[in-house]
Amino acid sequence: MRVAVASGKGGTGKTTVATALARVLTRDSSGRTPMVGPLLLDCDVEAPDAHIFLRPDLRRRRPVTLLHPVIDLDRCDGCGRCAEVCRFNALAIVPDRVLVFPTLCHGCGTCARVCPQEAITEVPRRIGLLESGPAGEGFGFAQGRLEVGEPLAVPVIRTLLKEYGDEDRPVILDAPPGTACPVVATLRGADYALLVTEPTPFGLHDLRLMAEVVRTLGLPAGIVLNRAGIGDGEVERFCHQSGLPVLLTIPFRREIAEGLARGKLLPEIVPAIIPELRRLWMRIEREQAAYVR
Amino acid sequence: MRTPEREPLRIAIPATGAGSDQPPDDRFGRCSYFAVFDTTRGDWSFVANPARQDAHGAGIAAARCLIDQQVDLVIGPQLGPKAAEVLAEAAIACQPLPAEGTATVDHVLAAWLEERERKA
Numbered sequence: 001m002r003v004a005v006a007s008g009k010g011g012t013g014k015t016t017v018a019t020a021l022a023r024v025l026t027r028d029s030s031g032r033t034p035m036v037g038p039l040l041l042d043c044d045v046e047a048p049d050a051h052i053f054l055r056p057d058l059r060r061r062r063p064v065t066l067l068h069p070v071i072d073l074d075r076c077d078g079c080g081r082c083a084e085v086c087r088f089n090a091l092a093i094v095p096d097r098v099l100v101f102p103t104l105c106h107g108c109g110t111c112a113r114v115c116p117q118e119a120i121t122e123v124p125r126r127i128g129l130l131e132s133g134p135a136g137e138g139f140g141f142a143q144g145r146l147e148v149g150e151p152l153a154v155p156v157i158r159t160l161l162k163e164y165g166d167e168d169r170p171v172i173l174d175a176p177p178g179t180a181c182p183v184v185a186t187l188r189g190a191d192y193a194l195l196v197t198e199p200t201p202f203g204l205h206d207l208r209l210m211a212e213v214v215r216t217l218g219l220p221a222g223i224v225l226n227r228a229g230i231g232d233g234e235v236e237r238f239c240h241q242s243g244l245p246v247l248l249t250i251p252f253r254r255e256i257a258e259g260l261a262r263g264k265l266l267p268e269i270v271p272a273i274i275p276e277l278r279r280l281w282m283r284i285e286r287e288q289a290a291y292v293r
Numbered sequence: 294m295r296t297p298e299r300e301p302l303r304i305a306i307p308a309t310g311a312g313s314d315q316p317p318d319d320r321f322g323r324c325s326y327f328a329v330f331d332t333t334r335g336d337w338s339f340v341a342n343p344a345r346q347d348a349h350g351a352g353i354a355a356a357r358c359l360i361d362q363q364v365d366l367v368i369g370p371q372l373g374p375k376a377a378e379v380l381a382e383a384a385i386a387c388q389p390l391p392a393e394g395t396a397t398v399d400h401v402l403a404a405w406l407e408e409r410e411r412k413a
Contacts (some may be wrong), residue, residue, distance in 0.1 A: 089351065
């Protein structure tokens, strides 16, 4: 079971919910360590922050690479087919050479296939990093990290999911904010989308976009309403109308903000929420199973 | 590799429309047209910018278009680093739009011709 915690709007509490849910799953209701503990994957590779709360022992690190073309100018006759077929404009034929812009290249390899002179070799280039290690007993953790200056988050997210996303244990994906490609890449690796929102016009605006994304992807989804008590009732009305169940409500309380600012996890700040988070997980399992049927 | 042969002095100005009475465009990579003036023939041509809808690398594709058009000089807005690199490699010079008198691409060209006259 893989649950992506996503939101649309940034700062609604994705990491708060993802880390809280994962932490609660490290113990069963009688306080024992379960047979299979949770795995949290921080897919917000442009700004991974779950590690700040979980303090994992990141003992394993390896690079994420993407192929890009390198051109043998002794073979190249400047025909320009490579630049013509590149959807990302990563190549330009100029007098006496071919310019390659690696940060635009998506590594598709079309240029190398069409080159009549076979002058193009695809060479890997490091664009990011995977880091992994335990965040406690039976608590797995891994994150992707995009190199500074690199624009493509998706290949790093895909590599992270390919490497860890199929483990047979509760997998929680902490998604990036927004509704663009990195979020879609994360959701494609999930069986269920848990959408964290807040009862404000901004929360509602981005929740509408998010609801459309999960519908398009055919993914079952439920809502966590964070900072309940501020704003108005429009988000709940929208959830009701669109058939999105509100699975958990977290009140707007100063002690929660203070605790999070000190790096504490939600269940440590508000122990009363532990059984609610446990019920949330069971509810997600039920909802997901019902959706598949 | 071949080096393209060039007609001397073809000047490109990013433009919002296909006419010398159109204002210059304040974007390079995603401008609507390139107004190209051929100083040897003394006439304008207007080339739709193939990159204007591109999601990625529009500056590079626009610069490639100017290489194909055998342009020698671009008078236009600030270029991004990638477009500037392509133009520099192709030995296409760039200069900014004048501070004033930029109502139409015709005005921009007139100011450039005047400046050239003055220097000669």
